[in-house]
Amino acid sequence: MLPDEAFNYLGVLDGALRREARFDLVAFDMDGVLVDYTSCWTWIHDHFSVDNEGALNEFIEGRIDDKEFMRRDIALWKERNPSLNRMDLDTILEPLPMTTGITETVSALKAAGIKTVIITGGLDIVAERIAKHYGFDDFLANGVECDDRGMVTGEGILRVELKNKRAALESFLAKYSVRKERAASIGDSFIDIPMFEASGMSIAYNPSDELAARRATFVVRSQDLTAVLPYLLKGK
Ligand SMILES: [Mg+2]
Structure with missing residues (x-):
C-alpha cells in the first residue's frame, strides 16, 4: 500500500495536470463543428451531384416534417443509385474532412472529468465513427434506414428533430x-439555438449564420477546435 504522502503527492500532481472544469457536460454539434463541412447529408448530395433545395425550403417553411425531409433526400440518392447500400454510404462518407484539434479538445475535457456528447441532425454512421475514434461519451444522430441485407430502404431514422x-x-x-x-x-448554425438555450453557456463556433452568432454566449472563430477550451476549463 502507498503511504498517505504518496496519495497527497498524486493528488497535487493530478491537480497540476488537470484543469478544473467549468461544466459537467459539453454537447457538440457535428456538422460544421467536428466535421469540417456544412453537413454530411450535403456531402452525399454533392457525391451524387443532386440538390435538395426544394425540400430544404419546404422544411424550413414547415410544410414537410423531419421524416419527409429525410425521405426526399434519400430519394435523390436512390435515383442515382437504386441499389444503394450501407457500405456505399460508408465509402462515400469516409473522406469527410474533420476539424483540427478534436483529439486535444476531447482529451482535455475528459481529463477535467467532463462528459462529451455529440448531438446532430447528421448521420449516425459519421457520429458513431467520430465518437469511437475521438472518445466521446455518447451521441444522438439521425440515420438512413437499411434492411437486413444492408439495402437503403428510402426511409430515414429520426432521433434528433432539427x-x-x-x-x-x-x-x-x-x-x-x-x-x-x-x-x-x-454549434455553428441557427439549428443549434434551442440547444444553446438549454445550456448554461453556449459557443457559436465559426458560425455559418448571424442568428447563431447573436444567440450564443460566445463566438469563437478558429480553424482549431482547441480554441473553445478556455471557455470550458478554468485556469491557463
Ligand atoms: Mg452544424
Whole structure:
C-alpha cells in the first residue's frame, strides 16, 4: 500500500495536470463543428451531384416534417443509385474532412472529468465513427434506414428533430444527471439555438449564420477546435 504522502503527492500532481472544469457536460454539434463541412447529408448530395433545395425550403417553411425531409433526400440518392447500400454510404462518407484539434479538445475535457456528447441532425454512421475514434461519451444522430441485407430502404431514422435539439440535449442532461447550468453547448448554425438555450453557456463556433452568432454566449472563430477550451476549463 502507498503511504498517505504518496496519495497527497498524486493528488497535487493530478491537480497540476488537470484543469478544473467549468461544466459537467459539453454537447457538440457535428456538422460544421467536428466535421469540417456544412453537413454530411450535403456531402452525399454533392457525391451524387443532386440538390435538395426544394425540400430544404419546404422544411424550413414547415410544410414537410423531419421524416419527409429525410425521405426526399434519400430519394435523390436512390435515383442515382437504386441499389444503394450501407457500405456505399460508408465509402462515400469516409473522406469527410474533420476539424483540427478534436483529439486535444476531447482529451482535455475528459481529463477535467467532463462528459462529451455529440448531438446532430447528421448521420449516425459519421457520429458513431467520430465518437469511437475521438472518445466521446455518447451521441444522438439521425440515420438512413437499411434492411437486413444492408439495402437503403428510402426511409430515414429520426432521433434528433432539427428544430428541437433542445430535447436531445435535455435527454442527455437527464441521462447523466447534469443541471442545465453545468452544461455547455457548441454549434455553428441557427439549428443549434434551442440547444444553446438549454445550456448554461453556449459557443457559436465559426458560425455559418448571424442568428447563431447573436444567440450564443460566445463566438469563437478558429480553424482549431482547441480554441473553445478556455471557455470550458478554468485556469491557463
Ligand atoms: Mg452544424
